[in-house]
Amino acid sequence: MAKKKKYRQVPSARARRYPSARPPARPMAPEDTASAQRPTRFTAAAKAAAPRDWAYEYRYVIADLKRMGYTTAAMFALLFVLAIAVQFFLR
Numbered sequence: 001m002a003k004k005k006k007y008r009q010v011p012s013a014r015a016r017r018y019p020s021a022r023p024p025a026r027p028m029a030p031e032d033t034a035s036a037q038r039p040t041r042f043t044a045a046a047k048a049a050a051p052r053d054w055a056y057e058y059r060y061v062i063a064d065l066k067r068m069g070y071t072t073a074a075m076f077a078l079l080f081v082l083a084i085a086v087q088f089f090l091r
Contacts, residue, residue, distance in 0.1 A: 055062075
């Protein structure tokens with residue numbers, strides 16, 4: 001005889017959609033604000049980073065925008081030609 005399987009209880013769909021509320025965040029105390037404003041090594045490194053060449057880093061975006069522009073212009077031209085052709089053939 002086969003052994004019965006014990007199924008794990010699955011939370012209901014409502015429980016998955018609406019997780020329990022988190023407690024509200026506590027306001028920062030005055031002594032915490034000083035430590036929050038202190039610069040860290042990460043902010044200093046970000047400021048000291050060399051300027052980026054955005055044209056080089058996003059050259060593929062410019063190519064994609066050009067391609068989309070050509071496609072858009074071709075589709076508008078096709079719509080214009082079809083509008084004229086439909087008027088011509090319906091008379």
